[in-house]
Amino acid sequence: MRKSKLVTGILIGVLAGATILASGCKGGKNGSSETSSEPGVINLNPTTSEGGNTTPDPSVANATVTFPEDDNELPEGLKEEDCYRSELTNLWTDKAIQNQRPCAIMVDNEITALDHYGLNQADIVYEMMNSTANGRVTRLMAIVKDWQHLDQFGSIRSTRPTNVILAGEYNAILVHDGGPFYINEYIAKPYCNHLSGGFARFSNGKAMEFTEYVTSDTYNNPTTGRSYDGLISRIEAAGFSKDYNSYYQGVHFTFNDETSGLHDHGGDADAKDIYLPHPHNHSELHYNEETREYEYREYNMDHIDPLDGNKVMSFDNVILQQTGYMIYDPNGYMIYDVVNESTGYYITKGKCINIKWSKASETALTKYFDVETGTELKLNTGKTYISLIPNDVWDDVVFE
Secondary structure, three states: OEEOOOOOOOOOHHHHOOOOOOOOOOOOOOOOOOEOOOOOOOOOOOOOOOOOOOOOOOOOOOOOOOOOOOOOOOOOOOOHHHEEEOOOOOOEEEHHHOOEOOEEEEEEOOHHHOOOEOHHHOOEEEEEEOOOOOOOOEEEEEEEOOHHHOOOEEOEOOOOHHHHHHHHHOOOEEEEOOEOHHHHHHHOOOOOOEEEOOOEEOOOOOOHHHOEEEOOOOEEOOOOOOEEOOHHHHHHHHOOOOEOOOOOOOOOOEEOOOOOOOOOOOOOEEOOEEEOOOOOOOOEEEEEOOOOEEEEEEOOEEOEEHHHOOEEOEEOEEEEEEEOEEEOOOOOOEEEOOOOEEEEEEEEOOEEEEEEEEOOOOOOOOEEEEOOOOOEOEEOOOOEEEEEEEHHHHHHOEEO
C-alpha cells in the first residue's frame, strides 16, 4: 500500500531551463441560490497565446511495454479514408466531425442524480470539488466530441468559474443549467460560448432538479407532451460556430504511437487501485486486468451507463492534479487556481509516474510533463479521467 507524497525538486527543464531528478510516486492507505444564464454569441478578437506549449525532445522517451490493442479497429461501416485519429482520444473517429468543436457538459454527481445516462460517450471526464460545503461534493464535466448523437446525457446541473476556464481549453461549448453569480464574469469572456438551462425534462420519478438531460435532437416528453430543443438546433439558434473557431488553441494532448505500460520507467510505482480524497462520494478507480482500463466507482457502487448496457465508465488514462483553490463565500463557492503550475500523477496500465502541470494564462492549454524526463507527457490511446485534487488533501490520495 502506498500513500501519495509530493515530488520535491526544481521546476522541470522545459519550463525553467532546469531538469528535475526523477522521484517515484509514493503512496499507502492510513488505518446560494443559482441563476440561469441565457445563451449568447460573443465574438471578440481572439487571443493568440499558446500558453507556453513546448516541443518534446525526441531523443528522450519513456520506456514502453507494448500491449495488443484494438486501437487500429475502424468504426463499423467506415473505411480508413473516412476516419481520422481523434485529437481527444487518438481513437479512429468519423472524419465528418474532425473540425467539430466538442461540448463540455456539466453533470450532477449527487447520489440522487444517479444513474447517469450517456456518460460512456464522453471522451474526457473531469471531476472536481463543486463547493467546500456538503462534504466537498464533486461535479463532473464531460468533454464530448460527437455531441450530435446523444439520446440522453446527464442529468445536467450548474457550472462554476473553473469549468468555464477549462472548457475554453478545448474550444468547447459549455452546456449547463445556470450557476452562482460568480460565473457571470467568466461566461462573458470572449472565448466562452455556453448554453444554459431549458434542456429536455425526462419523467423519471425524481425531483425536478434531477430530470434535466441533454439530447441532440428535439425531445418530446410523452408524459407531459412538452417538446424540448436539442443541441443541434440550440447551437444553430445561438449563432455559435459548430466548428473550431479562432479561440481554438490547438491539440490538447499528444499520444504514444504504441501503448506505454510505464513498467520500465525509472519513477514508476504500482497503482491498480486509486482512492481519491473526495469525501462526499468516495471516488475510486480500479484497474481491470482484462480490459487494461480503470473503472470508476463512487458511493461504493460501480458507475454504470444504462444506455451502454450498464457498462462501467472506464478510462485508459488517469491524471490527478494537485491544485490550490480560493473560497468565495460562506456557502462554499470556490474557484481552483488552475492558472499556475504544480505537481501531479499520471496513471495508466496499473502504473503511476510523477508529472508536473502548467497553465500559463487563462486561455492557455494545461500542459503536462514527465518529471523524470522533463518532456511533455504522452498519453495512451483512449479516454482520459482528470481530477483536480485540492492542496489540503493531496497527501490523502491513495494507491494500492
